[in-house]
Amino acid sequence: MNKPVFVQPNLDGPAVELSGVEVHVGRVPLVSDVDWRVDYGQRWVVLGRNGAGKSTILSVASTQRFPSAGTAVVLGHRMGAVDLRDVRTHIGFVGANQRLPDAEHHDAHTVVLTGYSGSVLPLWDRYDDAIRERASKLLELVGCTELRDRPVRVCSQGERARVRLARALMADPLLLLLDEPFAGLDLPGREDLLMALENLTLAQPELATVTVTHHLEEIPATATHALMVRRGRITAAGPIDEVLTDDGLSACYERDVEIHRINGRWAAHAVRRS
Numbered sequence: 001m002n003k004p005v006f007v008q009p010n011l012d013g014p015a016v017e018l019s020g021v022e023v024h025v026g027r028v029p030l031v032s033d034v035d036w037r038v039d040y041g042q043r044w045v046v047l048g049r050n051g052a053g054k055s056t057i058l059s060v061a062s063t064q065r066f067p068s069a070g071t072a073v074v075l076g077h078r079m080g081a082v083d084l085r086d087v088r089t090h091i092g093f094v095g096a097n098q099r100l101p102d103a104e105h106h107d108a109h110t111v112v113l114t115g116y117s118g119s120v121l122p123l124w125d126r127y128d129d130a131i132r133e134r135a136s137k138l139l140e141l142v143g144c145t146e147l148r149d150r151p152v153r154v155c156s157q158g159e160r161a162r163v164r165l166a167r168a169l170m171a172d173p174l175l176l177l178l179d180e181p182f183a184g185l186d187l188p189g190r191e192d193l194l195m196a197l198e199n200l201t202l203a204q205p206e207l208a209t210v211t212v213t214h215h216l217e218e219i220p221a222t223a224t225h226a227l228m229v230r231r232g233r234i235t236a237a238g239p240i241d242e243v244l245t246d247d248g249l250s251a252c253y254e255r256d257v258e259i260h261r262i263n264g265r266w267a268a269h270a271v272r273r274s
């Protein structure tokens with residue numbers, strides 16, 4: 001039997017390149033013909049109706065799921081060709097329903113620390129003073145300094161969303177994937193998290209980010225590209241100013257919508273015909 005080949009991220013090519021990707025469950029196709037390239041430094045948003053296939057595409061980009069057909073190259077390595085466990089440690093993933101299983105018994109600072117070891121339980125011997133300080137700084141970045149000693153299980157939904165983001169950043173990722181990170185946040189909470197994301201991308205210009213969202217108000221002002229998905233297929237992908245148009249979004253949502261842009265931020269509503 002061949003030994004697994006352990007590899008480190010390769011920064012020469014794109015952060016993610018999906019070519020002809022399909023994902024099937026049994027004979028049911030969840031997504032088909034997905035061609036998508038994310039370069040380092042790009043900040044993508046992914047839009048589409050419920051069930052369109054956004055999370056499925058993200059699960060391939062995060063290497064959690066293998067494509068049924070086509071090729072997926074993530075951080076410079078083709079899935080299926082090499083052992084990706086070391087590459088995976090450079091991918092930050094935040095999901096709206098992502099549980100922080102046993103870690104829920106721990107305080108927020110401890111939960112953030114587990115992001116460094118990529119473990120569910122804290123591995124205390126791996127956290128030196130600098131790592132602990134980094135966890136504190138990330139809690140500060142997401143506006144949660146006061147949660148430091150609070151058990152995560154008593155934190156509100158919005159507070160947990162921010163703790164998840166800080167945890168994902170602990171590994172110092174090259175690729176950050178956020179699946180509906182704003183779900184359940186109130187307006188100030190959403191704005192704080194947006195600001196945290198915008199600050200992050202300013203602080204780490206080479207980081208590639210992909211954010212799935214249902215609301216244009218949740219698009220960071222620093223977003224550069226948009227991917228639109230309808231019924232498992234990409235309807236548009238490219239620079240956000242070119243693809244996030246009334247026609248583009250209407251085609252994606254199969255509904256006439258109108259987009260507004262105010263001070264670099266986005267908003268949309270359905271066109272009502274009286």
Ligand SMILES: Nc1ncnc2c1ncn2[C@@H]1O[C@H](COP(=O)(O)OP(=O)(O)OP(=O)(O)O)[C@@H](O)[C@H]1O
Nearest residue numbers: 025028029030048049050051052053054055056057
């Ligand atoms: N294991 C599975 N078996 C059958 N169908 C599945 C399976 N997993 C996902 N699906 C279906 O695939 C489709 C795409 O799911 P996905 O979660 O990618 O959509 P999404 O665009 O992220 O939706 P939402 O915005 O509602 O989160 C959905 O119709 C879903 O029901």
